[in-house]
Amino acid sequence: MAASACSSAVNLHNFRLLATGNDTASAAPSSAPLTAPLSFSLTFHFQRYDGADFESFITSLGVSVDFVADVASEKTTLTLLPLTPVSGPLARPDSTTANGAFLMAASASDLSTSSSDYAAGAPVDGAAGAAPGVMYQLRVYLSDFRPLEAVQLKHLLQVSMMRVRLARLGTGDDVANSDMRDPRTEERSVAAWNVIWRVRRNPQNEQELIRTVLDPLA
Numbered sequence: 001m002a003a004s005a006c007s008s009a010v011n012l013h014n015f016r017l018l019a020t021g022n023d024t025a026s027a028a029p030s031s032a033p034l035t036a037p038l039s040f041s042l043t044f045h046f047q048r049y050d051g052a053d054f055e056s057f058i059t060s061l062g063v064s065v066d067f068v069a070d071v072a073s074e075k076t077t078l079t080l081l082p083l084t085p086v087s088g089p090l091a092r093p094d095s096t097t098a099n100g101a102f103l104m105a106a107s108a109s110d111l112s113t114s115s116s117d118y119a120a121g122a123p124v125d126g127a128a129g130a131a132p133g134v135m136y137q138l139r140v141y142l143s144d145f146r147p148l149e150a151v152q153l154k155h156l157l158q159v160s161m162m163r164v165r166l167a168r169l170g171t172g173d174d175v176a177n178s179d180m181r182d183p184r185t186e187e188r189s190v191a192a193w194n195v196i197w198r199v200r201r202n203p204q205n206e207q208e209l210i211r212t213v214l215d216p217l218a
Contacts, residue, residue, distance in 0.1 A: 010191035014043040034209040037143035046132045062169040063101045069151045070158040078147040098144035106135035162195040
């Protein structure tokens with residue numbers, strides 16, 4: 001299954017590959033060189049929340065991205081993005097950061113299946129108006145793929161996947177004063193999505209590997 005959620009409370013509406021660099025308003029092709037920068041968005045909403053303070057819940061979310069080479073064996077799992085806050089002052093999009101993520105309120109165009117009209121947004125600094133049913137967009141950008149150097153070619157050429165995991169990091173002072181990139185601060189997993197990769201040799205240059213990222217909703 002290309003996409004899965006650990007909690008039935010989270011409903012994924014849209015997945016998009018986004019152009020990197022200065023042209024983040026455009027869609028990106030599904031295929032690119034293996035280690036080319038990768039940016040994508042996941043648009044979702046919470047169908048329900050069992051806690052009492054949904055606003056605090058939203059501002060305490062973090063995300064991690066792991067790469068699982070050769071899904072059939074799952075012998076190699078590498079971290080591309082350690083557990084990282086996606087809202088508040090610690091979640092600013094920064095072009096100097098190789099890998100990162102941030103959460104923002106989704107616009108109407110984020111729910112469209114059109115390949116155009118990708119309105120840029122700002123990270124969620126607070127959670128005023130937060131409520132189950134409100135649409136959010138998680139944007140992830142990855143440009144440092146050096147961990148893949150540890151994967152044997154025979155495993156890279158099998159079906160692999162990125163595991164994108166949304167987790168609650170903590171609340172109140174515990175979040176503000178903790179190392180948000182330390183997985184030990186995680187309280188619980190909220191949802192996870194598996195994004196399938198297929199890697200092949202470039203027919204025009206067999207020394208180059210090409211990745212194809214599949215839409216988990218396709």
